[in-house]
Amino acid sequence: MSKSLSIIGCGYVGCVTGTCFADMGHEVTLVDIDPSRVYSINEGHSPIYESGLEDLIKENRKRICATTDLRTAVNNTDITFIAVGTPSNVDGSINLTYVFNACKEIGEILREKDSFHVIIVKSTVFPGTTDTQVRQILEEHSGKKAGIDFGLGANPEFLREGNAVQDFLSPDRVVIGADDPRTANVIRDIYAPLNPQIFTTSIRTAEIIKYTSNAFLATKISFANEIGNLCKTLGVDSKDVFDGVGMDSRISPAFFRTGIGFGGSCFPKDVCALLSGARDCGEKLNVLNAVIATNEAQPLRLLGLLKRHLPNLKGKTIGILGLAFKPDTDDIRESRAIPVVSSLCSEGAEVIAYDPAAMDNFRHIFPHITYTSSASSVLEADAVLILTEWKEFEYLDYSGKIVIDGRRIEAARNHATIYEGVCW
Missing domain, CATH: 3.40.50.720 (NAD(P)-binding Rossmann-like Domain)
Structure with missing residues (x-):
């Protein structure tokens, strides 16, 4: 009815x-x-x-x-x-x-x-x-x-x-x-x-189910990134690791995607709200505190990899592929692109960016960087950072480029002249 x-x-x-x-x-x-x-x-x-x-x-x-x-x-x-x-x-x-x-x-x-x-x-x-x-x-x-x-x-x-x-x-x-x-x-x-x-x-139980679901998924992402960071040091492909781990029926493969961390309107906000509410109740959620700390540090690893190849960023042109916190949205709330672009600007780099949907929203925060109408234009930069896994980025020609990949784009991994994945 x-x-x-x-x-x-x-x-x-x-x-x-x-x-x-x-x-x-x-x-x-x-x-x-x-x-x-x-x-x-x-x-x-x-x-x-x-x-x-x-x-x-x-x-x-x-x-x-x-x-x-x-x-x-x-x-x-x-x-x-x-x-x-x-x-x-x-x-x-x-x-x-x-x-x-x-x-x-x-x-x-x-x-x-x-x-x-x-x-x-x-x-x-x-x-x-x-x-x-x-x-x-x-x-x-x-x-x-x-x-x-x-x-x-x-x-x-x-x-x-x-x-x-x-x-x-x-x-x-x-x-x-x-x-x-x-x-x-x-x-x-x-x-x-x-x-x-x-x-x-009950009403109260329904409310905490929502928070617990998002907090657990955020935890899986930060856990995957910590293991991914170790895998990179050991020379192990983290994708293979989590493909194997995800076959365990008790665990599942969902959200085991290593990269530069989570953003958006839900995970960061909900985990922080849960931490704040728990503090008000006299409880300390140690695991979730670590989840947020890992997520905040992850984009900085990408910049560390970039500096291996371009130690001095002042005056260099750095291309950004992807500004939305995830593909298929124009939402930039808590996007990992924000701390990356902010750090690049503070070091004097010239930033040229492209996103299929989120450039207008990003322009409100960073009006002075250069926005381009095509992904291929970004590839003219001194180095390229991949921050969102839009499908169209899989079909670019990365040959001859320095690429620091935060989202595991296979085309970049296979064809870039110098390739660095954040944690794989």
Whole structure:
């Protein structure tokens, strides 16, 4: 049975969530404070760079509308997802301002609404946030009780940028956090068309499942890089090592890709938030502290390899292939290209960069480096650094070049005149 849903926030999570729910047959109202995003969606365009999303918006325009009017959206729907941003504070904790502001407005709207309305937190928040602070704000401003007069739950997302639509429509699992059965059943019914594997638990447990999943994957990457660094010293190919290790059914090969580390909007932010929250609880997470330290040091290894061949970078032209934190996205949040380019600039190098999607975003941080319209132009530099594994980089002619590869591009490995892989 189709439901009437409102989604607050039209970023990666909110826009993908709302569009995919519409594709499942639900009526969806997307809400955002940015009029340009609202206009884009209503015109059938995606406000974000995400593979397949714009086509899905166009296919489901009859079931999707976007607005800046939160009151109308909540009043005309039965279920509201909160999918606003939770950016990092300076100390690594998450900033919950957007979540709390949304809850305050929702609570005031619920005060005037008679029907049982369900609010689901999809934003990533530290365990205990929803069943304490969010609940308190909603109850205070609505004059109603969670679990009795309105529903409250958590439904964390597990979407990979560049593959988010497929991840939503073909999920490994759907985690439902609810402390009353009525809310749990409502969330379960929404996802029923996907026939997914559903794990139902408490709100607080659902929240920490999200953090634990991302922290474990980040740990695998940093562990792989530490072993990869040792393998390079020993003259061993780390890919062969992890191909063998990954055959163990207890371990699996996923995320054993050595390189310059992880970035993006989730892993760095979520690990740091978990560390910050644990400190507030009097716990020290030694393993995760090491994960972050390893990840921060990894891009500097690439620069060390470059200096083996060009000891003095001042006045040298260094080409950068890839600026996004991963391929198939324009997202540069916590991209490993940021510390690399920053270090190159501080040493007086001239930087020429190319990325198929992320140059406009990167230009906001580094307006003074040179951006080129083709990958082949980058190869004219004194040395080339590969920082994102875009598919098109596999077909370049690296012969005659000094290449420092942070992402294991086989063409560079096989054909560069001087080749250095970061940790293989």
